[in-house]
Amino acid sequence: MAERLKAAVLKTVRARVLVGSNPTPSDAALRLIVCCGLGFIVAASVLAVVAHPAQHPWLEVAAYIVLAGCGLAGAAALWSRTDRSALAIMLAVAALARIVFVFKAPFLSDDLYRYLWDGKMLLTGINPYVHAPDMIATASFHASWLYPHLYWHHWPSLYPPLDLALFALAYWIDGTGIIAIKSFVELGDAGALALLIVALRGRGLPVGRAALYAWSPLAILEFAWSGHEEVWCAAALIAAVLLYDRRKLSAAGAALAAAILTKLYPLAFVPLFFARRAWRAVAMCLGCVAVAYLPFYLWNHDILGFLHDFASRFQFNDTLYIALGENGAAALFATAVLAAFFARMRGVGLVETLVFVLLAYLLLAPTVWPWYLAGFVALLPLAPTAFEGAMRPLTFGILGWIAIAPLGYASEASTAAHVLEYVPVALGIAFSLRSLLATRAPALEPAR
Numbered sequence: 001m002a003e004r005l006k007a008a009v010l011k012t013v014r015a016r017v018l019v020g021s022n023p024t025p026s027d028a029a030l031r032l033i034v035c036c037g038l039g040f041i042v043a044a045s046v047l048a049v050v051a052h053p054a055q056h057p058w059l060e061v062a063a064y065i066v067l068a069g070c071g072l073a074g075a076a077a078l079w080s081r082t083d084r085s086a087l088a089i090m091l092a093v094a095a096l097a098r099i100v101f102v103f104k105a106p107f108l109s110d111d112l113y114r115y116l117w118d119g120k121m122l123l124t125g126i127n128p129y130v131h132a133p134d135m136i137a138t139a140s141f142h143a144s145w146l147y148p149h150l151y152w153h154h155w156p157s158l159y160p161p162l163d164l165a166l167f168a169l170a171y172w173i174d175g176t177g178i179i180a181i182k183s184f185v186e187l188g189d190a191g192a193l194a195l196l197i198v199a200l201r202g203r204g205l206p207v208g209r210a211a212l213y214a215w216s217p218l219a220i221l222e223f224a225w226s227g228h229e230e231v232w233c234a235a236a237l238i239a240a241v242l243l244y245d246r247r248k249l250s251a252a253g254a255a256l257a258a259a260i261l262t263k264l265y266p267l268a269f270v271p272l273f274f275a276r277r278a279w280r281a282v283a284m285c286l287g288c289v290a291v292a293y294l295p296f297y298l299w300n301h302d303i304l305g306f307l308h309d310f311a312s313r314f315q316f317n318d319t320l321y322i323a324l325g326e327n328g329a330a331a332l333f334a335t336a337v338l339a340a341f342f343a344r345m346r347g348v349g350l351v352e353t354l355v356f357v358l359l360a361y362l363l364l365a366p367t368v369w370p371w372y373l374a375g376f377v378a379l380l381p382l383a384p385t386a387f388e389g390a391m392r393p394l395t396f397g398i399l400g401w402i403a404i405a406p407l408g409y410a411s412e413a414s415t416a417a418h419v420l421e422y423v424p425v426a427l428g429i430a431f432s433l434r435s436l437l438a439t440r441a442p443a444l445e446p447a448r
Contacts, residue, residue: 029077033086036074037093037215043067044097044220053107064217068403071215078215081208087197094193094214098186101224105178108409109369112227113149115181118157119167120146128157128164129296129305145176155306161292162261163229178227185227189219192235192378199242199382209381218402222371230371233263234378241351241382244273249281257288264307265361268337272353275344316367317411319422329364336360351383352391359398359425370405377402390436397428 043066046059053060078090106112118128121138131137134153141147157164166184174180196210213219213234223231236259243252256273259266267289274281296303312326321329337360340353358375362368376398380386386395401424411418 030085030089033074033077033081033089036070036077037089039066039070040074040093040215041096043070044224045100047220047225048100048104064221064406067220068217071217071220072399072403074215075211078208078211080206082206087207090208090211090214091193097215097220098189098224101220102179102182102186104225106226108221108406109226109228109371110149110151111229112178112181113146114152114157115159115163115167115227115229116171116175116178117141117144117146117150118159118164119169119171119181120144120175122164122168123172127296127300128159129303130156130300132156132306155309158305158307158310159229160261160264161296162232162258166229166232182227185223185229185231188229188231188235189223192231192238195235195238195242196378196381199238199245202242202245203382203384205382205384212381213377216374216377216402218371218374218377218405221406222374226371228371228374229262230374233259233266234374236262237266237269237354237375238378238382240269240273241354241379244350249274249278250284253278253281253284254288257285257292260285260289261292265358268333268357268361269354271337271341272344272350272357275341311366314367316369317408317418317421318366318368320363321366324364326366329366333360333364336364349383349385351379352385355379355383355398359394363425368408370408373398373402373405390432390439393431393435394425394428397425397431400424400428 043063046063047053047067050056050059050063074090074093078086081087117133120141121128121131124141126137132153132155133141133147133150159167167181170181170184193210193214196213197207200207200209219231222228236255240252240255240259243249243255252273256266256269259269270282270285274285293303315321320332324332337357340348340357343356344350344353355376358379362372365372380395380398383391383395385391401421404421404424407417407421411421
């Protein structure tokens with residue numbers, strides 16, 4: 001009897017060591033994941049199949065609600081999963097929900113056409129940072145199929161050099177359609193998901209957390225459908241975190257430089273990655289950025305295009321910027337970066353501080369398009385404390401913001417939509433601050 005009991009205990013211990021504290025999900029759990037995945041695919045297919053979304057607005061809205069609901073519910077069900085079956089379902093659903101958009105033209109944004117336009121100008125020897133589409137130097141281009149799709153006719157480009165290089169390569173491969181540029185975006189999307197899974201394993205976190213990105217409604221709407229270059233920044237940021245975790249600081253600096261060269265805001269992340277005097281890594285990061293900009297500087301000293309005008313003269317879907325203005329918002333953002341830097345010096349996790357600075361940036365920016373929020377679904381899975389302690393309400397608030405982010409498109413036409421969009425994250429911040437203050441406030445001793 002004693003031998004049997006001993007054998008049973010050893011078997012249980014071995015099972016827990018090999019499988020971990022998270023066993024294979026039950027049939028009911030898998031059925032829930034499969035149902036959410038099927039709903040996600042069906043909703044994505046409806047969005048992709050409808051020929052003229054403007055003619056079927058309620059169908060589009062209903063499909064998006066199902067997409068967001070199934071995506072977030074599925075991500076919650078997959079969050080702590082480590083088994084192969086759940087991972088296979090997650091990847092299959094992510095792939096199928098994206099494939100249906102390969103030939104789908106963008107509807108909510110025309111940025112994809114501007115990408116190809118800037119790539120065409122670069123290949124033709126015209127500086128995109130200097131010449132706007134309606135300038136005389138590009139008059140011969142006005143017969144192009146791209147020109148009618150452009151919105152910012154009067155302004156030169158503001159995209160960093162790595163973006164421009166990818167735009168030019170996509171146009172060189174196929175300058176007559178959108179397949180090449182959308183394929184580039186989806187390669188970045190697949191790369192971001194693959195890197196996220198590797199980074200999660202490296203951190204000892206469940207790979208099921210990657211579903212927050214894989215099944216994100218924003219990834220479908222803004223990457224698979226609209227083809228936004230934000231995906232390359234997300235992939236580069238994940239790569240930077242992965243390399244940082246592996247103590248390859250110079251390589252992490254190069255990856256962070258790639259993120260900066262697709263979206264400039266990750267420049268604020270440099271002191272967070274290399275808070276403890278990693279001068280080589282800082283030099284690698286800033287050196288790569290300088291080298292990329294150098295040819296454009298030698299071409300024409302104006303290397304920022306209309307970035308300054310865009311930041312100072314245009315406002316869309318902003319919040320705190322409305323009250324603070326340019327100088328006030330810049331000062332408060334610098335304060336947030338400094339606070340995050342000191343938090344890093346005191347041992348706060350890298351990803352947690354990155355999320356904090358990204359949140360500060362979006363709340364203080366003069367322009368906030370829905371796809372700007374994609375950085376959250378790339379970073380939050382890597383935060384061990386995403387749903388713990390004071391960060392828990394904030395994470396829920398951010399996820400709520402992500403779910404209703406498309407309201408940002410209607411923010412100019414509807415004040416109610418503008419206010420409603422920011423309610424979840426405002427509540428998340430309020431409850432997180434309350435929790436943080438409650439945990440730090442010393443308990444008062446009873447009077448004697």
